[in-house]
Amino acid sequence: MTPLLSMKNVRGGYGDADILHGVSIDVASDEIVVIVGPNGAGKSTAMKSVFGLLTLRGGSILFDGDEILNWAPNRIVQRGICYVPQVDNIFREMSIHENLEMGAFLKKGDLSAAYDRVYELFPDLKERRKTMAGSLSGGQRQMVAMGRALMLDPKLLLLDEPTAGLSPKYMEQIFQICRDVRATGVAILLVEQHAKQALAFADRGYVLAAGQNRHEGTGAELLADREVAEMFLGG
């Protein structure tokens, strides 16, 4: 079966200098795939390259049969990939409901099915739909951010360090939400600092270092790999 997303040997960066020197990542249509690696390995950059936020100078990115290399982000959004940035990923001075509405900005017609789907995933948000998003706790904000991204019914959700700055309790909650989202038929590619926990939770993982693929495998395989453990996971 061909994967939903297939990055092959992608090279590029934000300006003239390359940060990615050949990254290849596959995500199947029902998978949770995590990218881990040391600081400065190009994890977030690799993910942003999928979303058209970089200048790419080589390689290929196939998504659902289309070559999307260097497409503009709004075209990629409409094609079925949504992206949740690590920071500033909500509209603080807008209500939860308005945040979701903005997520569906490109969608024509009735939004009620999309609202229902998101509120079913995040019942907490439904109760507080009129609350300003800026007044929520870190975990709830992350839910709003993911809910906003899910409004367009994406096939693939990109999450940039969704657990950054959250307590372990919330980390588990976010991971559980990822599983719930996947259960609705959305593939997830995420970047994580908390490598151990993330590999334990994801289906497969990629270890990047210095802008290149270093290791790949199922979460369990990578956790068991001595080299990976020594290099990135602190023994």
Add this chain to the structure above:
Amino acid sequence: MTFLELVNFYIIPGLVLGSIYALGAVGITLVFAILRYAHLAQGDLATLGAFVALAVVTGLGIPPLAALPVAMIFTAAVAVGIDKVFYEHLRERPKIVTVMASLGIALMIRSVVQVIWGVDAESYVRGIVRPQTYFGLRIKDREIYTVLFMLFLVGGLMLFLARSKWGKAMRAMSDNPNLALLSGIDNRKVVMLTWIIAGGLCAASGVFLGINTEIKSMMGWNMLLPMFAAAILGGVGRVEGAVLGGLVVGVAEELSVLVLPSEYKAAMAFVILLFMLLVRPTGLLRGKVL
């Protein structure tokens, strides 16, 4: 001095002047929030609006209030045009470049107004208007409808921002521009909408200043400082704040005559601006810090 005298001679004129400032300040605050620069041609756009209304009033012989929509639409179109021809090309450059460019635009607009209409003071209607007295309050009709129209226009704008899809898109762009772009909101349309609103409100502010005082080529420029003071006092990005700020600055300017020589009236706005920037830069209603 009795309380009624205080109200009649200072508070009421202050609220009227404040309503005029508020209209311009709302435009300033929106441009600040969405485009993130101080637009210095705001005052001269108001002048242009006032003179366009004058042309309609003298040309068609209709009252200034009937000419107001024409002036608003015309000035909105001019604002959109200025953005397309000048500011749009500077969008990727440091904001200070656009601020300076807007100063140049201000001088250009004023020069065009002076070439077409001259430098003498004009008025929409000749003759003296006597105020009516209601329960001891001396109010002119034009003062009532200045305040009412300001509330009507700003109320309509607030409803638009709260309820409509594009109004929400404007708020989203002001709140988090990157996320708004990631959500697929068309930045160019939001910018155009911002100029239509700012230009239209500018014209209204100029027309009402003309109705209550006189129409001259420096009228808008002289309002620029109080309008900025009002926008910052209310909190940048806050429409209701700009109205509150406008009213406070207007009343403060009128009251300052009690303690200062009247030539220093304009300095009041500057004092308020300076004080707010030092003490509470987010403004009364917690706006953005720029």
